Amino acid sequence: MPNSFWGLARKNLRRNLKRNLTTGSAIAFGFAGIILLGAYSNRVDNYIRVYTIYAAHTGHVALFAKNGLDKFGFEPKKHSFSKQRQLEIEGLLKNDSRVEMFEPRFSGVGLISNGCKSIPFSAVGIDPQIEEKLMIHPEVKRWTPQIESIKKGVKLVDAVKISSVAVVSITQKVASALGKEKVKTEFDTGAAVKVVDCESSVALPQSDASVQFLGNSWQGGMAALDADVVSIFSTGFDETDFSAIRMPLSVLQSFYDTERVAGYSVWLKEASQLKSFIQTFSAALNGPSLAPEPIDLIPWYDESLSPYYAGTIQFLNAMVGFVSSVLALVVLFSVLNSTTLTVLERTSEIGMYRSIGFRKRQIQTLFIQESIWLSGFSLGIGLISGFVFVEMINRMKIVYHPPGASGGLQLVLVANVSAIFVWAVVLLLLTIWSTRFSVVNKLKWQISDLLGGSGR
Amino acid sequence: MSNRPGVSAVPIIELKNVVKSYRLGEVVITAVKKANLQLHLGEFTALIGASGSGKSTLLNIIGCIDQADSGIVTIGGSDVKQLSDNEKSDLRNQKIGFIFQNFNLIPVLDVYENVELPLLVNGTVESARERNDRVLEAINDVELSSVIHHRPDQLSGGQRQRVAIARALAGRPSLVLADEPTANLDSETSSKIIDLMIALNEKKKVTFLFSTHDERLMSRVKRIIHIKDGLLDSDSGPAHESGT
Ligand SMILES: Nc1ncnc2c1ncn2[C@@H]1O[C@H](COP(=O)(O)OP(=O)(O)OP(=O)(O)O)[C@@H](O)[C@H]1O
Ligand SMILES: [Mg+2]
Numbered sequence: 263m264p265n266s267f268w269g270l271a272r273k274n275l276r277r278n279l280k281r282n283l284t285t286g287s288a289i290a291f292g293f294a295g296i297i298l299l300g301a302y303s304n305r306v307d308n309y310i311r312v313y314t315i316y317a318a319h320t321g322h323v324a325l326f327a328k329n330g331l332d333k334f335g336f337e338p339k340k341h342s343f344s345k346q347r348q349l350e351i352e353g354l355l356k357n358d359s360r361v362e363m364f365e366p367r368f369s370g371v372g373l374i375s376n377g378c379k380s381i382p383f384s385a386v387g388i389d390p391q392i393e394e395k396l397m398i399h400p401e402v403k404r405w406t407p408q409i410e411s412i413k414k415g416v417k418l419v420d421a422v423k424i425s426s427v428a429v430v431s432i433t434q435k436v437a438s439a440l441g442k443e444k445v446k447t448e449f450d451t452g453a454a455v456k457v458v459d460c461e462s463s464v465a466l467p468q469s470d471a472s473v474q475f476l477g478n479s480w481q482g483g484m485a486a487l488d489a490d491v492v493s494i495f496s497t498g499f500d501e502t503d504f505s506a507i508r509m510p511l512s513v514l515q516s517f518y519d520t521e522r523v524a525g526y527s528v529w530l531k532e533a534s535q536l537k538s539f540i541q542t543f544s545a546a547l548n549g550p551s552l553a554p555e556p557i558d559l560i561p562w563y564d565e566s567l568s569p570y571y572a573g574t575i576q577f578l579n580a581m582v583g584f585v586s587s588v589l590a591l592v593v594l595f596s597v598l599n600s601t602t603l604t605v606l607e608r609t610s611e612i613g614m615y616r617s618i619g620f621r622k623r624q625i626q627t628l629f630i631q632e633s634i635w636l637s638g639f640s641l642g643i644g645l646i647s648g649f650v651f652v653e654m655i656n657r658m659k660i661v662y663h664p665p666g667a668s669g670g671l672q673l674v675l676v677a678n679v680s681a682i683f684v685w686a687v688v689l690l691l692l693t694i695w696s697t698r699f700s701v702v703n704k705l706k707w708q709i710s711d712l713l714g715g716s717g718r
Numbered sequence: 719m720s721n722r723p724g725v726s727a728v729p730i731i732e733l734k735n736v737v738k739s740y741r742l743g744e745v746v747i748t749a750v751k752k753a754n755l756q757l758h759l760g761e762f763t764a765l766i767g768a769s770g771s772g773k774s775t776l777l778n779i780i781g782c783i784d785q786a787d788s789g790i791v792t793i794g795g796s797d798v799k800q801l802s803d804n805e806k807s808d809l810r811n812q813k814i815g816f817i818f819q820n821f822n823l824i825p826v827l828d829v830y831e832n833v834e835l836p837l838l839v840n841g842t843v844e845s846a847r848e849r850n851d852r853v854l855e856a857i858n859d860v861e862l863s864s865v866i867h868h869r870p871d872q873l874s875g876g877q878r879q880r881v882a883i884a885r886a887l888a889g890r891p892s893l894v895l896a897d898e899p900t901a902n903l904d905s906e907t908s909s910k911i912i913d914l915m916i917a918l919n920e921k922k923k924v925t926f927l928f929s930t931h932d933e934r935l936m937s938r939v940k941r942i943i944h945i946k947d948g949l950l951d952s953d954s955g956p957a958h959e960s961g962t
Contacts, residue, residue: 614816616810617783617816618816618835620839710775
């Protein structure tokens with residue numbers, strides 16, 4: 263018994279061409295809109311994900327001493343790892359095949375000064391080698407190519423090799439506050455340090471790249487350090503750019519006079535192994551053979567660890583989800599309206615099919631095949647126009663300024679293929695379901711009633 | 719059982735005490751009252767009655783597109799009540815042909831495709847060639863070969879009804895039911911359609927049962943059943959053929 267009527271179904275679409283064109287356009291535009299939105303959210307999501315994990319040195323997993331994330335800033339000694347513990351942890355991390363790389367986490371606050379003027383700093387200690395690896399990571403190359411976190415000067419990894427004193431990277435805002443906008447390499451390396459005349463009423467040109475740090479040592483005393491500014495970088499955010507500085511981890515540790523670290527940023531080879539890593543690594547670290555020092559393993563997307571990521575994504579998902587749902591609803595209503603009307607005006611036709619021997623299931627199949635033709639064709643049009651729009655927008659090179667971010671970003675859309683597939687299936691099922699729903703209701707009728715006044 | 723020449727002894731349709739009523743709010747209208755009827759292969763029968771007399775109701779019950787409240791309807795030896803919905807579909811597809819007053823053609827399909835429709839779901843027609851042969855034969859029978867690729871809106875009323883007749887014939891049914899097939903046609907075209915049906919009955923032995931309220935057709939029909947207020951009277955017709 264034949265059960266498919268693709269040819270008949272296709273021809274039947276000509277029956278109410280106007281309505282089918284309207285419905286088809288609704289599906290196509292709705293789908294194109296969903297593709298655009300998805301491309302936008304996909305792009306932003308990946309951008310700030312990669313930014314958070316790599317550029318911000320968060321890692322896929324942040325490892326802290328128990329409660330260290332919240333309390334390290336207040337009681338650093340209590341919520342940090344001893345050298346002994348560091349060796350244990352690093353040994354385990356090195357032997358874990360899932361781990362791509364790791365970096366100790368260390369940070370501190372104090373005052374940075376040009377000799378006349380001091381402002382507070384918030385310093386992050388980084389491993390210059392890791393910094394180097396992160397900057398050329400494929401994920402970074404793919405999703406955040408325009409993040410040039412170093413605006414000027416040399417990377418810390420290179421600076422360490424050439425400088426005889428401590429080196430530091432500061433943000434543009436800190437640099438202009440201190441009048442240290444020229445970096446070390448812009449001065450003659452051999453030049454002697456000149457004393458700044460703070461009383462002078464005339465603005466003097468910057469004479470060197472030297473800054474001084476002041477802070478509290480972990481051992482209770484005061485800590486001071488001279489360093490050369492070797493580069494200007496940006497955290498990517500206005501708020502943190504006011505006080506952020508970066509120094510090699512070992513320099514920062516010796517400034518605070520400690521060997522301890524706050525924790526570790528751990529990058530995995532496969533992001534999909536995140537959950538299993540958190541489970542098993544925690545068990546291994548707290549295993550009986552090791553000192554029972556409890557730790558926290560926090561995934562990168564956790565709100566307390568990456569508030570910017572979490573907040574932005576929540577907002578983005580809410581917005582994109584809302585607009586997509588509105589689009590999907592518009593499509594749904596358009597499709598429902600069309601299928602209901604189609605089935606309604608074709609009541610006596612359904613009666614005719616029944617009277618010449620079509621089984622209920624066959625009529626249902628016929629109508630569903632009609633709607634598959636219609637929605638399949640429309641989804642195809644929507645897919646093509648969606649990609650064309652994405653391409654057009656990318657070529658227009660629109661620069662926009664997201665709130666809180668320093669500098670402009672180019673609006674780049676990257677279509678999310680798997681989401682497009684899911685939405686296409688959803689929209690297809692939607693039309694099939696709504697057709698099925700109307701037809702099945704009609705098929706409950708007596709055939710003589712379907713044929714109606716006209717048939718009798 | 720039958721004394722009519724060319725008519726087989728075993729009835730293809732048999733109604734016994736068939737009753738059908740409709741309820742409209744408080745009012746119950748009995749559209750068909752205790753109908754008894756036998757139809758044999760090769761017969762050409764008219765069901766004549768005034769508007770509202772129950773012609774359509776009776777034809778619908780015979781054609782399995784409506785259900786009787788009580789009584790027994792036997793088609794080709796099987797009790798309709800015992801059949802599943804799919805079995806009834808197959809019965810309509812293979813044993814019964816329908817012709818409607820308003821033709822009920824699909825506007826986007828041409829003559830060929832409209833006639834082909836019932837064969838799309840006919841499980842006994844397996845090869846595409848056989849299907850094609852049957853469609854062409856049916857179209858030839860109603861003399862529409864010259865407009866085979868025209869769509870309904872390019873045809874006259876009489877031609878459209880011929881398409882409907884061809885569609886009813888394509889499944890080679892043992893019985894063709896036609897509910898006022900000429901009601902939407904002018905009298906000249908009507909009589910041509912009746913001529914065609916008579917010719918098909920004589921040449922191809924197609925069994926016809928059609929309803930009409932047009933008394934002028936009476937003289938041209940072998941067997942006439944009158945229906946009045948849901949009641950069937952005894953058959954009437956040309957004297958030598960009366961009585962069952
Ligand atoms: N679906 C229905 N609901 C209620 N009453 C109905 C229904 N169908 C038919 N009837 C009633 O049953 C009676 C017989 O109707 P039927 O349509 O069989 O008559 P008919 O002889 O075919 O009339 P016509 O020549 O006008 O087509 C009428 O009184 C009609 O009002
Ligand atoms: Mg009627």
